[in-house]
Amino acid sequence: MRIGSGAGFAGDRIGPAVDLAARAGLDDLVLECLAERTIALGQQRKLRDPAVGYDPRLRARFERLLPVTGEHGVRVVTNMGAANPLAAGAVTRDLLVDLGVRGKIAVVTGDDVLDRLDLRVPALEDGIPLADHGAVVSANAYLGADALLPALDTGANVVLTGRVADPSLFVAPLAHRLGWELDDWPRIAAGTLVGHLLECAGQVTGGYFADPGVKDVPGLAELGFPFAEVASDGTATIGKLAGTGGVVSTGTVREQLLYEVTDPTGYRTPDVVLDFRPVRAEQTGADRVRISGAAGMARPAELKVSVGYRAGYRAECGISYAGPNAAGRARLAADVVTTRLRGTGLRIRAEVLGALRDSGEPTDECRLRVAAMAPDPAAADVVCHEVEALYTNGPAGGGGVRADVREVIGIVSAFIPRSDVETRVTVLEADDAAA
Structure with a gap:
């Protein structure tokens, strides 16, 4: 299957995502638009107005993107629901009606665990109890692929979530289309590797890599976003569209590989503990890098909470x-x-x-x-x-x-037992709104 990255953070451009949807022959397009502070600020906005809290650029992005993904049969998976996924789902449904585009939206909730998190537990960063840092306004667990699969099973054109671990946004559609079991650790590790490389969008096509005179990147003003062609065994090739700026090389891939990874021997996600050491990156053509070798161990019993x-x-x-x-x-x-x-x-x-x-x-x-x-x-x-x-x-x-x-x-951040987190899928139909 072919999966693309349409955003790497809340302020990303939408043009490259539209280009991918139109020309890349994608099965799925993932927009990763959420960070730790982003969701806390979303919770802050929601406290002032219960009708908001989702990504403020959601409607503007989807106005341009959804007609194209609908035309080309590309499923969209995104965490632009932020602190209010249900409201984001309603906005998306109404937008589809306004655009005259039929569709189904599946909304994943359950990451908000403020009402069940023990604020006496120490923060991972400094060992100080959570409550002693200041008035707590948000607590969001990093959901994994298991929370998204029921949403994908609904046949939705758009899947909206709140806080989901970045690689899990990619692991879920990969597992769903390729028939992977979530306890198949080698394949889930391979999917997590793909997700980790794609999650920051333009970083792996040369954006964050560029350093003039040291690491030159052509056409940076027209940077293209990446996609991955993924085989059933988890091996994958990272690439970008012809005619777009940027570069996909072993250098860009290796830099992104280690981005935000404190322990490359045991990178914890909700889906697997990933070992980067056996990973291989091989240039197979212009703007094409084949990745393989990810090793995985069983997923943690706890989920991280921001x-x-x-x-x-x-x-x-x-x-x-x-x-x-x-x-x-x-x-x-x-x-x-x-x-x-x-x-x-x-x-x-x-x-x-x-x-x-x-x-x-x-x-x-x-x-x-x-x-x-x-x-x-x-x-x-x-x-x-x-x-x-x-x-x-x-x-x-x-x-x-x-x-x-x-x-x-x-x-x-802190940990919460996985058993304390309950997720739910809500389906919204644009047809129902039109009627």
């Missing part, structure tokens, strides 16, 4: 200086701000950006950036006010003040 908590407020503000001695005036401004804020107890960072040219000579234009973390918006605003006051109370020639105060959602 926990979001209120970590305070960040103030970030700046002012520019121009003309002779611009850097000296900016440094004096930094000294004024830090001196005036010395008694607040806040940790202040003040830095002058662009003070020197590449030659080492001072520039005639630079910018002071001041940042701080504060316990509440009022304290954060004090920082920004001091920067704004530099207009007339600081060194000469300051201008262009910009100030931003926003809440910070901190992220820690």
Whole structure:
């Protein structure tokens, strides 16, 4: 089968996904749009308005994508449901009706475990109890392929989820189409390897790889996204469409292989524990790399949970200086701000950006950036006010003040027994909405 990657994060482009759907002969297209902080922010939006919390770009992406996937018979699997998959499903159903496209949406829920997570357990990162980090606003378990297979069994054109482990978004459709059993560890390991390589989309086609003069990548402005041709035994070839920018090479594949992997001998996912050591990557043609050799051990008994908590407020503000001695005036401004804020107890960072040219000579234009973390918006605003006051109370020639105060959602993680997580599939029909 052939499976493509249509997104690697919440802010990704939609054009390459549409191109894949139209020209790549795909069976499935996966859009991975969720990160730890993304889902916590989605939960935060949902607390303010229960009708939202899903990916804010969902409708705009699907307006362009779903007519094309419908025309070419490509199934879409995505975690754009974020903190509110059911609302995302309803939006998608209504969009299909508006577009005059018939379809079925399967929505997977159950990753939200805030009501059953013991907040006394220590965070994996620092050993401090979860509750002691701050007010907890979200707790989402990383679901695996077993949660998605019932959704795929419905025959849905679109499968929407919340928090699912990134590789599992690919493992589920691979197992579904190729008839793999979820306890066939070698094949599930192979599928997880494919998913891990595709999950960040343009990274494996040269996006995050590019470094001019060191690792040159052609056509980066028109970067194409990857697909994988996967055999029943799990061996696969990673490629991209002809005529698109970027490159698929053993270099791009090997870099992505180790991306976000702390232990290559035992990479834990909800589906398998993957050992990368036997993996082989072989260039078989232009923009084609064959991967094989993944080894797997039985899946963990626990699921990882991403926990979001209120970590305070960040103030970030700046002012520019121009003309002779611009850097000296900016440094004096930094000294004024830090001196005036010395008694607040806040940790202040003040830095002058662009003070020197590449030659080492001072520039005639630079910018002071001041940042701080504060316990509440009022304290954060004090920082920004001091920067704004530099207009007339600081060194000469300051201008262009910009100030931003926003809440910070901190992220820690923990484990939860798999048995404590219950998933459900809800099916929505565009035909029903049209009637």
